[in-house]
Amino acid sequence: MAIAQSKVVVGYRRYLELIADLTEGKELIASGMTQEVERCRQALRRAQEGEIVALISSGDPGVYGMAGLAIELAAAEDLAMDLEIVPGVSSANAAAGRLGAPLMLDYAAISLSDLLVPWKIIRGRLEAVAAADLVVALYNPRSKKRTRQLAETAAILRKYRPGTTPVGIGTAVGTDEEQIIRTDLDHFVDEKVGMRSIVLVGNRSSRWIDGWLITPRGYRV
Amino acid sequence: MAIAQSKVVVGYRRYLELIADLTEGKELIASGMTQEVERCRQALRRAQEGEIVALISSGDPGVYGMAGLAIELAAAEDLAMDLEIVPGVSSANAAAGRLGAPLMLDYAAISLSDLLVPWKIIRGRLEAVAAADLVVALYNPRSKKRTRQLAETAAILRKYRPGTTPVGIGTAVGTDEEQIIRTDLDHFVDEKVGMRSIVLVGNRSSRWIDGWLITPRGYRV
Numbered sequence: 001m002a003i004a005q006s007k008v009v010v011g012y013r014r015y016l017e018l019i020a021d022l023t024e025g026k027e028l029i030a031s032g033m034t035q036e037v038e039r040c041r042q043a044l045r046r047a048q049e050g051e052i053v054a055l056i057s058s059g060d061p062g063v064y065g066m067a068g069l070a071i072e073l074a075a076a077e078d079l080a081m082d083l084e085i086v087p088g089v090s091s092a093n094a095a096a097g098r099l100g101a102p103l104m105l106d107y108a109a110i111s112l113s114d115l116l117v118p119w120k121i122i123r124g125r126l127e128a129v130a131a132a133d134l135v136v137a138l139y140n141p142r143s144k145k146r147t148r149q150l151a152e153t154a155a156i157l158r159k160y161r162p163g164t165t166p167v168g169i170g171t172a173v174g175t176d177e178e179q180i181i182r183t184d185l186d187h188f189v190d191e192k193v194g195m196r197s198i199v200l201v202g203n204r205s206s207r208w209i210d211g212w213l214i215t216p217r218g219y220r221v
Numbered sequence: 222m223a224i225a226q227s228k229v230v231v232g233y234r235r236y237l238e239l240i241a242d243l244t245e246g247k248e249l250i251a252s253g254m255t256q257e258v259e260r261c262r263q264a265l266r267r268a269q270e271g272e273i274v275a276l277i278s279s280g281d282p283g284v285y286g287m288a289g290l291a292i293e294l295a296a297a298e299d300l301a302m303d304l305e306i307v308p309g310v311s312s313a314n315a316a317a318g319r320l321g322a323p324l325m326l327d328y329a330a331i332s333l334s335d336l337l338v339p340w341k342i343i344r345g346r347l348e349a350v351a352a353a354d355l356v357v358a359l360y361n362p363r364s365k366k367r368t369r370q371l372a373e374t375a376a377i378l379r380k381y382r383p384g385t386t387p388v389g390i391g392t393a394v395g396t397d398e399e400q401i402i403r404t405d406l407d408h409f410v411d412e413k414v415g416m417r418s419i420v421l422v423g424n425r426s427s428r429w430i431d432g433w434l435i436t437p438r439g440y441r442v
Contacts, residue, residue, distance in 0.1 A: 036440065037440055060314050060318075061318075061322075062317045062323075062324050063324050064326075067318070068321070068325035068435050068436065069438065071321055071435055075430045083433075085317075085318040085321065085322065087310045087315050088314075089309060089310055090311075093283060096306075097281075097283050097288070097308035100288070101282075101288035101292060101306065102283075104284070104285065104286075104288065106330060106331045106332060106338075106343075107330055108330075116438050116439035116440065117326070117327075125353045125355060131349060132345055132346040133342075134329060134346060134350075209292060209293060209296045210292070210295075214289050214292055215289065216293060217290065219257065219258055219290055220258075221258070221290070221293045221294050221297045
């Protein structure tokens with residue numbers, strides 16, 4: 001809907017390809033990965049010129065997406081314009097739906113990317129949520145160059161949860177390349193996990209039921 | 222889309238009213254609050270009879286919704302049927318979008334309802350995520366009869382974060398009665414917070430920018 005109303009659509013190249021059916025006749029501004037700041041500036045510039053601009057994120061733009069950066073940049077450059085954040089289905093929720101209902105109880109979303117946040121802080125958060133028995137959704141779990149963090153995360157979680165704790169991995173959920181893997185805490189690090197994956201680690205009561213990953217909420221069934 | 226394909230729509234009465242435009246000509250089975258188990262059984266029974274049934278949750282059915290219960294009940298009663306979980310925008314994400322981008326960094330979703338989970342466990346989780354400086358989304362923060370938990374939660378968070386920490390409250394987001402409140406850790410307990418509210422508590426780096434609630438991710442802007 002927001003895309004339909006816009007004249008200019010700005011986004012990471014791959015995402016623009018995925019929504020090609022929605023952008024016919026519109027001006028497209030595509031850019032590469034890790035160019036978030038420049039991409040955002042371009043979108044704001046065009047909006048400042050009076051165009052209605054859609055800045056695309058995958059999933060929910062408010063969860064490790066472009067929403068915060070857009071607001072920060074607009075303020076830093078003192079740009080006056082109407083901003084609207086259109087929420088979406090975050091990739092943890094999309095992956096959870098394919099796997100069952102692992103997020104039915106209290107959970108934490110944690111990104112393993114230490115590009116913008118020191119690893120020491122991320123590690124402390126993992127330790128805290130592991131000890132508090134929260135279900136954990138790991139964003140940006142591993143890239144080709146960044147592999148150590150996922151192994152360390154597994155070690156932290158194993159201090160508090162049995163190796164048989166259910167783990168689900170959703171990769172490229174909602175696309176043609178979607179892949180769903182059902183595994184456990186002892187083995188998930190050896191599975192195919194990349195930057196398009198979400199890793200969902202159950203808490204101590206999560207379990208598999210008929211192939212579905214469930215965190216029971218406590219109803220008597 | 223899933224609703225359009227179904228013949229029978231089952232849900233909490235208020236939610237069915239909200240989607241009346243999508244259910245014309247379909248069989249509706251409405252029930253009251255706290256009748257989750259019976260509602261779910263009805264939906265499964267009709268599906269077992271061969272109907273295509275949509276069981277409605279607000280937000281994301283996989284986050285404190287009906288998805289887990291449906292899978293558990295289907296397994297407990299040994300029912301063979303095709304189940305599909307259709308993910309949605311959870312209320313924390315919807316409220317976050319109205320307020321800005323508070324969930325841009327690691328966060329935890331915690332329900333303050335101790336109907337199904339002992340308060341002692343919930344309190345321990347609040348303590349852990351407060352200490353680990355996670356943004357916190359509080360689900361089911363307060364009801365008419367259950368008020369103590371929110372006050373205790375505020376006290377726990379204040380041990381680790383200044384009273385000026387930004388807090389946003391979204392109530393009935395996406396409906397005609399939507400209400401957005403911008404406040405802080407010292408004052409949010411005195412605001413209007415009910416069972417249709419989500420309370421978003423910033424971490425130590427969250428702040429207000431031009432009226433938007435932001436948790437900066439660390440980009441240089």
